[in-house]
Amino acid sequence: MGARHKPVTSGLNIGIIGAGQMGKGITLTCLLSGYTVNLYDNNKAALSKCAEKIKASLEKFLNQGKITEKHFQKALISLWTHTSFAFLNQMDIVIEAVPEDYLIKEVLFKEINPFLKENTILSSNTSSLSINILAKTIPFAERFVGLHFMNPAELMPLVEIIPCMQTSKATSEKIQLFVQTLGKECVYSKDRPGFVINRLLILLINEAIFLLTEEIATASDIDKAMKLGANFPMGPLALADMIGLDTCLAILETLERELDSIKYRPCPLLKEYVKQGKLGKKSKHGFYQYS
Numbered sequence: 001m002g003a004r005h006k007p008v009t010s011g012l013n014i015g016i017i018g019a020g021q022m023g024k025g026i027t028l029t030c031l032l033s034g035y036t037v038n039l040y041d042n043n044k045a046a047l048s049k050c051a052e053k054i055k056a057s058l059e060k061f062l063n064q065g066k067i068t069e070k071h072f073q074k075a076l077i078s079l080w081t082h083t084s085f086a087f088l089n090q091m092d093i094v095i096e097a098v099p100e101d102y103l104i105k106e107v108l109f110k111e112i113n114p115f116l117k118e119n120t121i122l123s124s125n126t127s128s129l130s131i132n133i134l135a136k137t138i139p140f141a142e143r144f145v146g147l148h149f150m151n152p153a154e155l156m157p158l159v160e161i162i163p164c165m166q167t168s169k170a171t172s173e174k175i176q177l178f179v180q181t182l183g184k185e186c187v188y189s190k191d192r193p194g195f196v197i198n199r200l201l202i203l204l205i206n207e208a209i210f211l212l213t214e215e216i217a218t219a220s221d222i223d224k225a226m227k228l229g230a231n232f233p234m235g236p237l238a239l240a241d242m243i244g245l246d247t248c249l250a251i252l253e254t255l256e257r258e259l260d261s262i263k264y265r266p267c268p269l270l271k272e273y274v275k276q277g278k279l280g281k282k283s284k285h286g287f288y289q290y291s
């Protein structure tokens with residue numbers, strides 16, 4: 001961190017829709033980079049919980065000496081939370097981070113359209129859904145783009161940019177510049193299911209769940225094997241818990257359907273866990289237990 005989070009003074013207003021784990025991480029990233037952030041969720045309790053977690057993370061960065069007191073105070077007063085869409089007419093960039101489901105995202109895009117000003121860039125943090133399909137619900141698709149942050153967004157140095165067929169060059173350039181002001185690198189991907197990262201990563205996670213199902217090794221040994229044997233920073237099952245097992249399942253189902261390949265058939269154990277409400281870290285139960 002450190003220098004990466006030197007505040008910028010671009011004056012852009014950032015709107016983030018969805019105060020779950022990605023909404024939280026992206027908000028934190030933008031605050032640390034000096035932006036004013038307006039965070040919306042249709043669930044009041046989720047919104048307050050997210051704002052509390054953001055404050056706690058900022059305090060942690062302050063206590064660790066990663067940000068100054070002035071930086072901390074500026075970040076605190078730059079966060080606004082909302083449960084109605086009125087704020088959207090002031091936003092320069094809006095980042096959608098609601099659940100990985102076409103219907104939820106499409107309904108949301110239709111709802112917010114009348115509130116957006118005419119030069120707003122709208123982006124989706126989807127992990128796997130088609131940007132071109134989502135663009136069909138957006139009348140200004142030249143200002144729509146996929147912007148895929150990794151989890152945890154405040155720490156991961158990469159963002160995937162996925163233009164749709166109509167995304168203008170100006171939009172791609174502006175969004176790339178924005179990513180750079182967050183201190184992050186970007187890669188461009190064509191709009192194909194899972195883009196680059198999840199097309200590769202989700203196969204590994206799914207296979208690790210098959211290994212567990214077949215009792216080839218315990219969860220902790222599967223993760224230990226990949227950490228110490230393949231130099232992964234964390235094991236695939238711990239990573240699945242962090243991503244959210246519902247999100248992992250949604251990504252696999254999209255890839256299986258849209259790439260028409262059994263390679264992406266979700267492991268039955270993953271389906272079972274999601275059915276039981278074991279969603280990983282966010283529900284405190286997954287391949288591991290969390291307190």
Ligand SMILES: NC(=O)c1ccc[n+]([C@@H]2O[C@H](COP(=O)([O-])OP(=O)(O)OC[C@H]3O[C@@H](n4cnc5c(N)ncnc54)[C@H](O)[C@@H]3O)[C@@H](O)[C@H]2O)c1
Pocket residue numbers: 017018019020021022023040041042043046096097098099100101104108125126127128148149150151242243244247282
């Ligand atoms: N979890 C990851 O590791 C990860 C990584 C990269 C991208 N993504 C993508 O980011 C998006 C969000 O994932 P997440 O893990 O943060 O999900 P999450 O379940 O943690 O949070 C989703 C949030 O959206 C809110 N929400 C639901 N419907 C809404 C609506 N109509 N309007 C406003 N808010 C609404 C929920 O209340 C919740 O707070 C998904 O598209 C996911 O694929 C996830």
